Amino acid sequence: MNIVVYGTGGVGGYFGARLAQAGNNVTFIARGKHLEAIQKNGLQLKSVNGDYLVKPANATANITEVENIDLILICVKTWQVEEVAKIIKPVLNENTMVISLLNGCNNHEVLASVIDKKHILGGLCKIVSFVEEYGVINHVAFEPAIVFGELNKEKTKRALLLEQTFNSADISIKLADDIYPEIWTKYLFITTFSALGALTRATLGEMLASPYIKNMMLQTAEEIFAIAKAKGVYLKEDIVIKQFKTLESLPFETTASLQRDIMDGKPSELEAQNGTVVRLGEEFGIPTPINYLIYYALLPQENKARGIK
Structure with missing residues (x-):
């Protein structure tokens, strides 16, 4: 699957690394010295569940460089969601899925105010991790998990495909009957x-x-x-x-x-x-x-x- 992780902090860095480890084509959106370190040295994941180095790592500050995106995982801060929605809107194709893994109760609503609701699935994650230094993510506690589901509560073909993708990356997963x-x-x-x-x-x-x-x-x-x-x-x-x-x-x-x-x-x-x-x-x-x-x-x-x- 062609995946973009928008925001390579503790959350995006961990799940993106695991998805890359499973063989998916993952592009990390980062900036500044963090981006420079990832481009030069790869993305280093330190984890109580086992370390992994994504090298070479596909990393950029500009999502318009990425084509034919299947999934965008939004892993920034909640106050950045509307801005990110505007940035990703031009690169969405007919089948691109967008999931926010952020804290908060209304991120899907903010996304839907900018991009077509058909792209959006509800989601969240559970993990304790952080950027230890530029290019290095440290997962220190909690069994990492992603919970997601369609906003209309259906078990769609795309949701089931995504469930398989996450499972293949050894990510604890729950495809919710009701995501709310x-x-x-x-x-x-x-x-x-x-x-x-x-x-x-x-x-x-x-x-x-x-x-x-x-x-x-x-x-x-x-x-x-x-x-x-x-x-x-x-x-x-x-x-x-x-x-x-x-x-x-x-x-x-x-x-x-x-x-x-x-x-x-x-x-x-x-x-x-x-x-x-x-x-x-x-x-x-x-x-x-x-x-x-x-x-x-x-x-x-x-x-x-x-x-x-």
């Missing part, structure tokens, strides 16, 4: 601790060890659960308990990319995570006091990182 609860489950999971980690400057283990902060995490999750219910997304009643068990199974030192971005003074996914909870809460008349506190406490730092006064 899957998206919201991941959204609840990541939003429960990411921005709160930025606010406290604490690791996941440190937050869970504090009864007060753990209770804030719990309330954050319960607010998100109420929003999902208001939107008509079915989540099981025990979903919060299950997600906390997963959180407790992660390494003590775990931090989220949103937290690391804010602590590094970079633009983050704050708007897509807690900011979206706040906005949807206002839309549906649902109180979201904990997400409100987290969002507005971090907003000045976010605005500073974005150059907003």
Whole structure:
């Protein structure tokens, strides 16, 4: 399969490397010194599941150099999705599939505001990985998985083909009957601790060890659960308990990319995570006091990182 990985960070770098390892023709979209390192030395994957070097690696900053694309995996930050959709629009052919593996609950909607909805499948991923240095991806925890599905909930021929492609790359995969609860489950999971980690400057283990902060995490999750219910997304009643068990199974030192971005003074996914909870809460008349506190406490730092006064 001819695959483009748009964004070669921890997520795109890992899954792209595994897909290339399985024999697919993968092109990595990157920029700056990261791109230069990949072009010169290949893409080095360090993983608890086994290392792999993609060399030579097809890497470019310009997707228009790639022809006859079967699949585009969007692996940038949520605040870049609309821009990326505009960039990829000219290279889409009749059968190109586009899947966002980003955090957030409405990336498919943002994509559909720019490109034809027929190209889009819903998706998400589960992994703890990051760019260790230019050209090097480090997967440190969590069994990497991709969950995807058609927005109309059908098991189409293209979805089944994609399932085979992922399976052949030894990627844990789930072709969902209904992708929306899957998206919201991941959204609840990541939003429960990411921005709160930025606010406290604490690791996941440190937050869970504090009864007060753990209770804030719990309330954050319960607010998100109420929003999902208001939107008509079915989540099981025990979903919060299950997600906390997963959180407790992660390494003590775990931090989220949103937290690391804010602590590094970079633009983050704050708007897509807690900011979206706040906005949807206002839309549906649902109180979201904990997400409100987290969002507005971090907003000045976010605005500073974005150059907003």
